[in-house]
Amino acid sequence: MADPSASAPTPSISELMGGMVMTICISLIFYGVTTAQAYVYYLNSKRDSPWIKTLVASVWIFETIHTAVVLRFLYYMVIISFGNPQSLALIDWSLGVMCVSEVLILALVEGFYIYRIWILSKRLIILTVPLVVLLIARLGFTLSTAVYGLLARSWDAFQHTFSSSFSVLMACSFSAVVDGLIAICMMILLRHKQTGFNSRTDNVLRWIMAYSVNTGAISMVVSIVIAITYSTMQDSLLFVGLVILTGKLYANSLLGMLNARALMRQKANKTDSGLVELPTFNNRTTSICSHPTETFQQKTQEGADEIIKSNTSGDEDQDSVDILSTGKAVESRGVHVRIEVQHGDV
Structure with a gap:
């Protein structure tokens, strides 16, 4: 066998x-x-x-x-x-x-x-x-x-x-x-x-x-x-x-x-040319880009003022605050403003 x-x-x-x-x-x-x-x-x-x-x-x-x-x-x-x-x-x-x-x-x-x-x-x-x-x-x-x-x-x-x-x-x-x-x-x-x-x-x-x-x-x-x-x-x-x-x-x-x-x-976070960094407040950075224009948007400017005020309040609940969140440019007297919060991500 x-x-x-x-x-x-x-x-x-x-x-x-x-x-x-x-x-x-x-x-x-x-x-x-x-x-x-x-x-x-x-x-x-x-x-x-x-x-x-x-x-x-x-x-x-x-x-x-x-x-x-x-x-x-x-x-x-x-x-x-x-x-x-x-x-x-x-x-x-x-x-x-x-x-x-x-x-x-x-x-x-x-x-x-x-x-x-x-x-x-x-x-x-x-x-x-x-x-x-x-x-x-x-x-x-x-x-x-x-x-x-x-x-x-x-x-x-x-x-x-x-x-x-x-x-x-x-x-x-x-x-x-x-x-x-x-x-x-x-x-x-x-x-x-x-x-x-x-x-x-x-x-x-x-x-x-x-x-x-x-x-x-x-x-x-x-x-x-x-x-x-x-x-x-x-x-x-x-x-x-x-x-x-x-x-x-x-x-x-x-x-x-x-x-x-x-x-x-x-x-x-990439922006247009001409970025200028402003002093930081509580780990937050304010950036201004030159962007000449004749357009003035009153409501958007008020929103920008509110964000600038909150920038000094110490509120750190959000990772990023951007005036451009509506997809529209913020323009006032030839100045384009953008506010960012820089935090470590989870």
Whole structure:
């Protein structure tokens, strides 16, 4: 009688590791992008609060640790296990460290997104608590996957054990649900923030909505692809490379959003030529641009006087006060006036 094990041929090195090595190479490129974005962020982060700067530094540090462990894992699979199929079939300890560092990155990034939803929704608990519960469940299943992998000791046992398979599929499912819900909540809340009066602010909000939807959709698709490749490609470690890539996507989405926000803020605050800065009052800056005209608008001038009076009152409840909020120029005796409030964003 033929040996049953002989009917299942051993996968070749290219089948087993080809897709994983390619995705790891792509993830290393993303780490370079993350480092560049972190550098750009700190060049333009004067208005941000210290805790946001600490968040960015923490994400980059965990990304660096994650990348170093990924290189250790790749070295084990390609160099140490070269010509040794038995060693190649084993799960190295570096995989568990990778999962822990990735969980920390996911907790920071998605926790930040949920916090922004909490602020935008005016601290609506019924909206944010379910997101927190889903995020905790997702992180728990990711950590349990790492534990099952280290206990299984081999890739074959890991992929054919019910507990580990269930943990992987649940982690991917919760990941897709959380990413999709965060993107939808951000889109709805930002849409309600549109005023219809200030086209510059509305353009910024529309851009942030599009960015949130795109990044959430990409992360959700990657999670679904991980579940599919894990279930259908039993002779390939492509799903491992995609899991490694996931952490890079989250770090890049956070830094990309922060850097793009600063860029859009600069564009929104861009004025005509001839800008003259006046003394500041309570962190507020008054700017005057020369703009000759013969038009005089009495009502708009009264509104300007009101804002100038409030400028010295110490009221700091709003992030930006702009006389141009109606979309019309404020013109009086050849002078164009604009008032701005400069605060750190949430």
